[in-house]
Amino acid sequence: MAKHHVSALINGNPVEYLCDAQQTLLEVLRDELNLTGTKEGCATGDCGACSVTIDGRLVCSCLTLGAEIDGKAVQTIEGMATGTELHPLQTKFLELAALQCGICTPGMLVAAKALLERNPDPTEDEVRYWLAGNLCRCTGYNKIIEAVLAAAGEMRKG
Amino acid sequence: MRYAKPKSVDEAVALLAAEKGLARVLAGGTDLLVQMRSRRALPDLMVDCKAIADMTSIAAEDGGIRFGAATACMALVENAQFSAACPGVTDAIKLIGSIQVKGRASVGGNVCNASPAADSVPALIAAGATARIASPRGSRDVAVETITTGPGKTCLARDELLVSFLVPRKQRNCGDAYLRFTPRTEMDIAVVSAGVNLKLDATGICREARVSLGAVAERALLVAEAGAALVGSKVDNAALERLGAAASAACRPIDDKRGTREFRIKVAGVLARRAAQIALDRTGKEN
Numbered sequence: 477m478a479k480h481h482v483s484a485l486i487n488g489n490p491v492e493y494l495c496d497a498q499q500t501l502l503e504v505l506r507d508e509l510n511l512t513g514t515k516e517g518c519a520t521g522d523c524g525a526c527s528v529t530i531d532g533r534l535v536c537s538c539l540t541l542g543a544e545i546d547g548k549a550v551q552t553i554e555g556m557a558t559g560t561e562l563h564p565l566q567t568k569f570l571e572l573a574a575l576q577c578g579i580c581t582p583g584m585l586v587a588a589k590a591l592l593e594r595n596p597d598p599t600e601d602e603v604r605y606w607l608a609g610n611l612c613r614c615t616g617y618n619k620i621i622e623a624v625l626a627a628a629g630e631m632r633k634g
Numbered sequence: 635m636r637y638a639k640p641k642s643v644d645e646a647v648a649l650l651a652a653e654k655g656l657a658r659v660l661a662g663g664t665d666l667l668v669q670m671r672s673r674r675a676l677p678d679l680m681v682d683c684k685a686i687a688d689m690t691s692i693a694a695e696d697g698g699i700r701f702g703a704a705t706a707c708m709a710l711v712e713n714a715q716f717s718a719a720c721p722g723v724t725d726a727i728k729l730i731g732s733i734q735v736k737g738r739a740s741v742g743g744n745v746c747n748a749s750p751a752a753d754s755v756p757a758l759i760a761a762g763a764t765a766r767i768a769s770p771r772g773s774r775d776v777a778v779e780t781i782t783t784g785p786g787k788t789c790l791a792r793d794e795l796l797v798s799f800l801v802p803r804k805q806r807n808c809g810d811a812y813l814r815f816t817p818r819t820e821m822d823i824a825v826v827s828a829g830v831n832l833k834l835d836a837t838g839i840c841r842e843a844r845v846s847l848g849a850v851a852e853r854a855l856l857v858a859e860a861g862a863a864l865v866g867s868k869v870d871n872a873a874l875e876r877l878g879a880a881a882s883a884a885c886r887p888i889d890d891k892r893g894t895r896e897f898r899i900k901v902a903g904v905l906a907r908r909a910a911q912i913a914l915d916r917t918g919k920e921n
Contacts, residue, residue, distance in 0.1 A: 480637060497635045497636055497637035497680060498635045498670070500667065519671060520668045520671065521664055521667075521668065521731070521732075521734065521735050522821070524732060524734055527734055530737075533706065533708060533709075533737045534708075534733055534734050534737045535734055535737040535738045536664075536734045536735065536737075536738065538667070539662070539663050539664050539667045539668070539735070539738055540663065540667075540738065541637065541660070541663065541667070541680070541682075543637045543639075543682075544639075544660075544682055544684070546639075587733065587734065590733075605820065606733055608732055608733075608819075608820035608821055609731065609732020609733055609734045609735060609820075609821060610732075
């Protein structure tokens, strides 16, 4: 079966790739494009480690086909920092020790960024509900929630 | 497996009709891709319907609000016109999976996956929603309660495509709500659920009521007796008690690790009463 030719914007850069019909976006990102920041946890949409945005909408890349992305704009964790300058969420995750093993971290950051783009001043409850689809087995979540709230405060200062 | 992305309903149903092997319709893929991974579904052809405008748009029309069957749940939840027009259905959609899953999952997929515990289904049934189903022979509109026939089974023929839903416009003094019971608040599947839609007259007497229960039978139920228990009342405590009893009486649930038969039957009555109370509270609000 012929491969699908896909043209997309990934982290703002025009990218073209070939993929099989059944290849997921997660597999394309990691195995074809070498963007290994996006992690595979469960591969069934339960853990959120593979979170990316497609045209601004937060999704699980494990539940998306690579072939679906033609003409779309994808943002991954690799697009979060500007050069060597970290995004405020990344800075606060480091400062407040919001990660341990790090497997959930790219998904947490991408999901948190999608929240703050919609709601720059979320309550703790709103952060907890928004991140309910991102599982972390290390931190107990409190430090993650604190880091997101601190980053939101920082970003509101501009 | 082959992947196709038709741009029209006609093109999509022609692909489904022509496929000799197994064709599956792809909307959000949050059930289908999981089934493929576990090899429970091995389609020969995947028909991605998200490039079809009728299947991904939300628009008011005569009689109500129509939304495409492949529209992502988050797109519905974030659409102010939709959430104002369809509060009960919005309650249900908000409960499906995580934000990420809702970013992909569609109501059409939720209905066609045909889980007895699907959240959107009792809410759509209570709201009196209809579905537009297309095939090479034309299109037909059916009540949502007639689509699911059992776990994983629908009334759709292999060349039929669920295109859109119409939720009837709320009249004055109407209200609806959906509630479910789950052990966790998020990322869980309904153990029992209830959708209630009621209409009062100017004196506060209930004139119409639709009650639907989820996860207490092989498919979501429209419980006529439960709706009838409210009609003619002011939705007072006595009427709510009758509603709860009728809801519980309609249950024929399974008994499993997520909830015993006895528990589901009892909780169905409790949730029906609580959903009716919320629906009643919402009747005062203009839509």
